Amino acid sequence: MQFNQLGSSDLQVSEICLGTMTFGIQNTQQDANDQLDYAVDYGINLIDTAEMYPIPPNEATYADTERFIGNWLAANQDKREKLVLMTKIAGSGLAYIRDASPISSNTIAMALDDSLRRLQTDYVDVYQLHWPNRTSPHFAKHWPWRTNPQDTDVEHEREGMRDIVKGIGEAIDAGKIRHWGLSDDTPWGIHTFLNLCQEMGVPKPVSIQNEFSLLHLKDWPYLIETCVFENIAYLPWSPLATGLLTGKYQNDERPKGSRWTFVQRQGLFRNTTEAHEATARYMEIAERAKITPAQLALAWCKQVPGVTSTIIGATSVAQLKENIEAFEIDLSEDIKRQINQVIKRYPIPF
Template sequence: MQYELLGSSDLRVSRVCLGTMTFGIQNTQQDANEQLDWALDQGINFIDTAEMYPIPPNEQTYADTERFIGNWLAANPQKRQDIVLMTKIAGSGIRYIREGSEISAATIEQAIDASLQRLQTDYIDVYQLHWPNRTSPHFAKHWPWRTNPRNTDVAKERAGMRDIVQGIGKAIDSGKIRHWGLSDDTPWGIHTYLNLCEELGVPKPVSIQNEFSLLHAKDWPYLIETCAFEDVAYLPWSPLATGMLSGKYLNDERPKGSRWTFVQRQGLFRNTETAHEATARYVEVAQRARITPSQLALAWVNLVPGVTSTIIGGTTLEQLKENVQAFDMTLSDDTLRQIQQVMKRYPMPF
């Protein structure tokens, strides 16, 4: 397993980050224990979760993923020092989470205390903002006319972000969190937080995690360049496009228990004709390379300059093993050329 520094922090994290959003719906506590144990045995020391998980979110299972991880930590207290644990505060819009309130210094304090209790730990290594308070171009809102920057009160947004930074600074000073990061944000968001941190004397964010895959490469090069130049770790999530790039949803297939058989909060916006056409071409490229489609997609993301660690998961241990193998694979120049041809033909398939 290879390791990288996490942005400007002193944390060395594995190039593979174990995503846990299936713990609590698609995976039982026993499944979670097996995945966590196996991941650490492979040298994976980077674990990502969120208070909102499992996915799809609902009031009945709210925060169960953190509880599963907390139960595992309680049974294995000696392993806490071996992992870098990340979690996230949910933003506005979910009524059963702090009545749908926006992220603020006050809600950060509430959310951190609750996460620490569920995770059964004294500190969180990296605490992340799950999404901005403003509308950002993520979750299919990257298309023209889906957002309008003129609708944002920039002064009000900056004031809210200043309050957030002050709340983060307080949490760091208390020792409850060691570092912090962003998620589903933009170059403007990154730079505004960097400026506010300098102004307020608060440590800057060390990472950002955004959706990034062969089907959704909009962050390359612009946002990833920002991360590389500003020493902010870039952490792709959903590198298989919610499993689509495995090929399992081709021809309208819906394998039993797969993610697309559950109602999604944002809908199946990735389920487009063009995305299926692109996926079929990537499956063909993988077949010629004699690797699985999932391994092709993950090996490609791992090669992208500026990517620090890729967040992956699996509903079965077998899937997780297959996916982790991708990070030891080298794609040939011919395979990379074929991938580039498909990307040029389908640059924004969903």
């Protein structure tokens, strides 16, 4: 297992991060236990979750993923100190989570205590903001005309971010979190938080996780360059494009129990003709390389300069094993050249 430094922190994390958003809907407590056991035994020490999970989010299962992990931690207390546990505070948008209130110093204090209780731990290694309070170009909003930055009251936004940094500093001082990070943010968001942290004497964010895959490249190279230059770990989520890059959704297939069989909060915006065409080309490349399509996508993601740890998820230990094995694969220059040809033809397929 390869380990990398998590940004400016003192933490060494595995190049594979176990994502857990399936725990509670697609996976039972026993499934979660089996995946956690397998991942940790393999050498993975980075675990990512969120109060909003499982996905798709709904009030009935809200925070069950943290509860599942907490139950496992309670039964494996000797492993806690060896793990880097990350969770996230939800922002506005979900009425059943703090009445859809935005992230603030007050909501951080409430949400963090609730997460610690569910996770059955005294501290979180990395506490993350799940998404910005402002509308940002994520979750299908990266296409032209989906957002207008001129609609944002920048000074109001900056003041809200200053209050967030205050709350983060208080949580660090209280020993409830060791470090903090961002999620689904932009270069402006990163630099604004960096400036505020310097101004207020609060440790800077050590990581950011954004959607990134062969079908979703908007962060490369600009945001990833920002991360490298500012020593912030870049953590891709959904490197398989919610399973699309495995090929299982080709020809309108919907395997029983798969993510696309559930109602999606923002619809199946990744389900486009171009995305399926690109996936078909990647499947052909994987066949020539004698690896699975999932392994091609993950091995490609691993070798992108600036990627610290890739967040993978699974609904079975068999899937998890296949995905983990991808990180033992080094893609040849010829395979990377073939991939680049597909990227040029389908640069923004969804």
